Amino acid sequence: MANVVVQTLLEKFPESVSPAPDFRDEEAVCVAREGLPEVLRFLYADPDTEYRLLEDICGADYPEREKRFEAVYHLYSVKTARHLRLKVGIGEEDPTLPTATGIWKAADWFEREAFDQYGIRFEGHPNLRRILNHEEFVGHPLRKDYPIKGRQKLTRPSNLGWDERKSAGNGGGSDAEAGQPEQMILNIGPAHPTTHGTLRVLARLEGETILEADPEIGYLHRGxxxxxxxxxxxxxxxxxxxxxxxxxxxxxxxxxxxxxxxxxxxxxxxxxxxxxxxxxxxxxxxxxxxxxxxxxxxxxxxxxxxxxxxxxxxxxxxxxxxxxxxxxxxxxxxxxxxxxxxxxxxxxxxxxxxxxxxxxxxxxxxxxxxxxxxxxxxxxxxxxxxxxxxxxxxxxxxxxxxxxxxxxxxxxxxxxxxxxxxxxxxxxxxxxxxxxxxxxxxxxxxxxxxxxxxxxxxxxxxxxxxxxxxxxxxxxxxxxxxxxxxxxxxxxxxxxxxxxxxxxxxxxxxxxxxxxxxxxxxxxxxxxxxxxxxxxxxxxxxxxxxxxxxxxxxxxxxxxxxxxxxxx
Amino acid sequence: MGIETSSILRNTALVEPVDAILNWCREYSCWPYAFGTACCAIEFMAVAASHYDISRFGAEVIRFSPRQADLLVVSGTISEKMAPILKKIYDQICEPKWVMAHGACACSGGIYDNYCTVQGIDTIIPVDVYVPGCPPTPEAFLDGLIKIQKIIEGESIRDPKYCGE
Structure with a gap:
């Protein structure tokens, strides 16, 4: 049972999948970047496995390796109750990967975090910006060559680019005369009781109805x-x-x-x-x-x-x-x-x-x-x-x-x-x-x-x-x-x-x-x-x-x- | 305060009773702004709840608007991302105001000394009372509150922060 999935992957994708070192009976494979979308789609859809839960995507940094970065995917199948780990090596000169957001919506923030902390870029991601660190931050703190005490001050709280969105929509209120219902942008948090002091939501409202909500986190990022x-x-x-x-x-x-x-x-x-x-x-x-x-x-x-x-x-x-x-x-x-x-x-x-x-x-x-x-x-x-x-x-x-x-x-x-x-x-x-x-x-x-x-x-x-x-x-x-x-x-x-x-x-x-x-x-x-x-x-x-x-x-x-x- | 006539302020017989009454009122009716970000905020909730009952000290009116509060309680780690927001909240609280750094992180950064944490809120705003602990017990918080009350007790409308001199 243990390695059925690994065997299937090795047989089905001989060019892109290679075995990972065996340790503590965990199922893990290495996947080449080119074959990744195909493998992920297969794992999601295959009726034998059905890896419907994407538990985690994270980065890792190995400066001494030829392919410096590694993206690690942890999938879980509710059907077979088993985990699977996929490891994808990425070179430093071109740290890009295809996004998995088209398969699991859960990939969204996990990919943003890997980008924020390691600088791995996910191509096709709808909104690849920093998530835990502030937007004036330069560099990627979890890389091994980033000093742990490399503090960077934030000069002013970010408006998360909503000024532009406001003018792009009809948030200015000028369209109200043209018969359009007036819209407004409402900032909730992080200093708001319901957001528990650390969450922030920007909402575009029409009356009291939320048209668009954009959560922002990272206000308690403690490294x-x-x-x-x-x-x-x-x-x-x-x-x-x-x-x-x-x-x-x-x-x-x-x-x-x-x-x-x-x-x-x-x-x-x-x-x-x-x-x-x-x-x-x-x-x-x-x-x-x-x-x-x-x-x-x-x-x-x-x-x-x-x-x-x-x-x-x-x-x-x-x-x-x-x-x-x-x-x-x-x-x-x-x-x-x-x-x-x-x-x-x-x-x-x-x-x-x-x-x-x-x-x-x-x-x-x-x-x-x-x-x-x-x-x-x-x-x-x-x-x-x-x-x-x-x-x-x-x-x-x-x-x-x-x-x-x-x-x-x-x-x-x-x-x-x-x-x-x-x-x-x-x-x-x-x-x-x-x-x-x-x-x-x-x-x-x-x-x-x-x-x-x-x-x-x-x-x-x-x-x-x-x-x-x-x-x-x-x-x-x-x-x-x-x-x-x-x-x-x-x-x-x-x-x-x-x-x-x-x-x-x-x-x-x-x-x-x-x-x-x-x-x-x-x-x-x-x-x-x-x-x-x-x-x-x-x-x-x-x-x-x-x-x-x-x-x-x-x-x-x-x-x-x-x-x-x-x-x- | 709006009391600008310095001759009145020089009149000790007049000022002392006013001080006594004002301080007594302020001391037992602190309205805390709970700037809770992390673990300490949960202990702050415990202080506010029935067992420890912060209302015994007259500070149960917890506001989440800086314009309605006079005691800023910073409970929890302040990250670099949060720092400008804390500064803004502090600036929005009207005078007279007091600040309590609740917990090791707010006091000094606590166990977090890395790329994203502020090493004590006193690098951003002035602090009146430091309550150590990770997190401090509710008793320690109440002790800090009493210390704030003591500070208020010793104030006078002749202090520069009130008369602007």
């Missing part, structure tokens, strides 16, 4: 990927907290799982179960924040108090685990920072049986059948399942459109296949369905936590390999051997073998992927995060065009855009 290249594998963990800071644990788990795959190790069952518990707790608080913020944006303040009260309860649990409320850094490569404290399991059980369900039910009573809420959200920002998949939607937003895809079921990890839980799906893909799916997911998460607490096995919380995990603190202070091991691991870092992996987990917003390239040294050569809401937010024009301004507010809130992972 995660460049910074990660300068740190050791363990040191990256705190940075992952700050990707999706609303559910930091899930990023910790996703990252550590990726590095563990790179190292080829498996953590103990106890670690797996604890990771499941903290992930599901994080999913609950993430959904609570999303629902609270969405409802506040629509105009109802009261449910916010209830949601945040329960969030505080979960914070208490997380604080007892790791000392921090939000930025947890609880996982370690090969295990966890420390075991559960005494009495934690009972406390957790009490919380998930009484307190958290109470908050969920109270919120449910307040809003689910509230007439104003239903009127404001039902049929608003709707998208079909097929479109959603094409845009790269994953997580609750995809499931609200009726596609029952969840990594926990499709590619189970950490014994998720042994837990009894359901995947809620919506039918209309609108804001109301997204709300309902999130509500139900919280209840399902409670079920998973309950089962994981019941089945929590005993065992070590860290693997024994001293090249990967630190010795016990007590031993470090009392035994010379342990002290040496500790020092050596801190100084030398973890040294994974040369190779590259892509690992995904189901985070609160959808598929959270980590693509890690190791060159055998203690620092990652390249880390690319596949953030779930990056793909989702690019579909905003389709979700909102033709609707009212107030609907845009409701829609943005329901997508749960977390700027930390959106802009990284």
């Amino acid at each position: 995660f990927e460049k910074t990660a290249e300068t740190l050791t594998y363990q040191q990256v963990i705190p940075l992952t907290d700050r990707l999706n800071y609303v559910s930091a644990m899930m990023n910790n788990v996703g990252y550590c799982r990726a590095v563990e795959k790179l190292l080829g190790i498996e953590v103990s069952k106890r670690v797996q179960y604890i990771r499941v518990i903290v992930s599901e707790l994080s999913r609950i608080i993430d959904h609570l924040v999303c629902i609270a913020a969405n409802i506040v944006d629509i105009g109802a303040l009261t449910p916010y108090w209830y949601c945040f009260r329960e969030r505080e309860n979960v914070y208490e649990l997380l604080e007892a685990l790791c000392g921090a409320r939000m930025t947890t850094s609880y996982t370690r490569i090969g295990g966890l920072a420390h075991d559960l404290p005494d009495g934690w399991v009972d406390k957790c059980r009490e919380y998930i049986r009484e307190r958290v369900p109470r908050g969920i039910e109270e919120t449910d009573t307040l809003i689910t059948k509230n007439r104003i809420f239903v009127d404001r959200t039902m049929g608003v920002g709707a998208i079909s399942g097929e479109d959603a998949l094409n845009w790269g939607f994953t997580g609750p937003c995809l499931r609200a459109s009726g596609v029952p895809f969840d990594v926990r079921k499709a590619n189970p990890y950490y014994d998720y296949d042994k837990f009894d839980f359901d995947i809620p799906v919506g039918s209309n893909g609108d804001t109301y369905d997204r709300y309902l799916v999130r509500m139900e997911e919280m209840r399902q998460s409670l079920r998973i936590i309950e089962q994981a607490l019941d089945g929590l096995p005993e065992g070590p919380i860290s693997i024994e390999d001293r090249r990967i995990s630190l010795p016990e603190k007590e031993a470090v202070y009392t035994k010379f051997g342990a002290l040496v091991q500790h020092t050596k691991l801190i100084v030398d870092g973890i040294l994974p073998p040369e190779g590259e992996i892509y690992s995904v987990t189901e985070a609160a917003n959808g598929v959270l992927g980590f693509y890690i390239v190791s060159d055998g040294t203690k620092r990652p050569y390249r880390i690319k995060v596949r953030p779930p809401c990056f793909a989702i937010f690019q579909a905003l024009p389709q979700l909102t065009e033709g609707s009212m301004i107030a609907d845009l507010i409701a829609t943005v809130g329901s997508l749960n855009i977390i700027a930390g992972e959106l802009d990284r």
Whole structure:
């Protein structure tokens, strides 16, 4: 099974496809630039594979190679539940590639990011401009020869070329006399409450109807990927907290799982179960924040108090685990920072049986059948399942459109296949369905936590390999051997073998992927995060065009855009 | 303030009661502008929510228009792309105004020192109170708020920022 697709590609496109080095049983091929569109179209349309989800496109820079740049495509087939990686080498003198936007709409922003960060030009792309860095930026920061501290000031906020568009349309209002309805350009954000401080949407309006919406992001671009290249594998963990800071644990788990795959190790069952518990707790608080913020944006303040009260309860649990409320850094490569404290399991059980369900039910009573809420959200920002998949939607937003895809079921990890839980799906893909799916997911998460607490096995919380995990603190202070091991691991870092992996987990917003390239040294050569809401937010024009301004507010809130992972 | 007659301002017996009343009013009715960009903004939401309840300090009227606010709370990392916008928001807030740098990123850039992050908002705008932490706990935020209140308490309409001298 494993390499059927690779074999098919090699046979069908002998000139353009060549095998990639085999590593950790991942399916990967190298594709020549000329044959790329043909291969992509085949993979999308072939009834045996149906790679309908484009998870990621990213660049990579290898200055010593003949073909300096590489574009890496990660495809996923919901049908066969398998990933495929395509690698395309591009020379420095002509860093161009044909665009994939004609096949997957999701390619749009991923290609823009690869252009912004590496300078890879995608021919035929409808709107190839910078996305994360500001428009006065010169150079491409993720190239290896760009200095990490090469700061460039922005002199004035950009109007994104809308002055020209305004005069090209009839935004000036002069056509109103000629019988045309007057149009106006409205700037929303980034300093606007509904945009969570970091998103910006420029909308062309006719009355209150949106004719055209253009989202702009990058206001919280913090250079995660460049910074990660300068740190050791363990040191990256705190940075992952700050990707999706609303559910930091899930990023910790996703990252550590990726590095563990790179190292080829498996953590103990106890670690797996604890990771499941903290992930599901994080999913609950993430959904609570999303629902609270969405409802506040629509105009109802009261449910916010209830949601945040329960969030505080979960914070208490997380604080007892790791000392921090939000930025947890609880996982370690090969295990966890420390075991559960005494009495934690009972406390957790009490919380998930009484307190958290109470908050969920109270919120449910307040809003689910509230007439104003239903009127404001039902049929608003709707998208079909097929479109959603094409845009790269994953997580609750995809499931609200009726596609029952969840990594926990499709590619189970950490014994998720042994837990009894359901995947809620919506039918209309609108804001109301997204709300309902999130509500139900919280209840399902409670079920998973309950089962994981019941089945929590005993065992070590860290693997024994001293090249990967630190010795016990007590031993470090009392035994010379342990002290040496500790020092050596801190100084030398973890040294994974040369190779590259892509690992995904189901985070609160959808598929959270980590693509890690190791060159055998203690620092990652390249880390690319596949953030779930990056793909989702690019579909905003389709979700909102033709609707009212107030609907845009409701829609943005329901997508749960977390700027930390959106802009990284 | 519009009080321009310097002879009135020299009259301590007159100015001190006015100061006391004005400062008392301002101190317990800060209207924060939540310039939240990142993780710290979620903690700011927690401060505003029921458990920590910022209204105990009279600062629960959170505005998203700079023209209706007097306390600028910058919660989160400011990128180079965001910097001119922060400056613009600050300029749009009417005097008297105070600024709180909420969190390590706003104070100093925090753990981000790279091509796209501003190393502390005090390189762009003046800051009254720094609240460290990544993110600061809600208690730390409230402590910062009390420090702002203390600053307000010590102000006088004779200060240059009010009488323009």
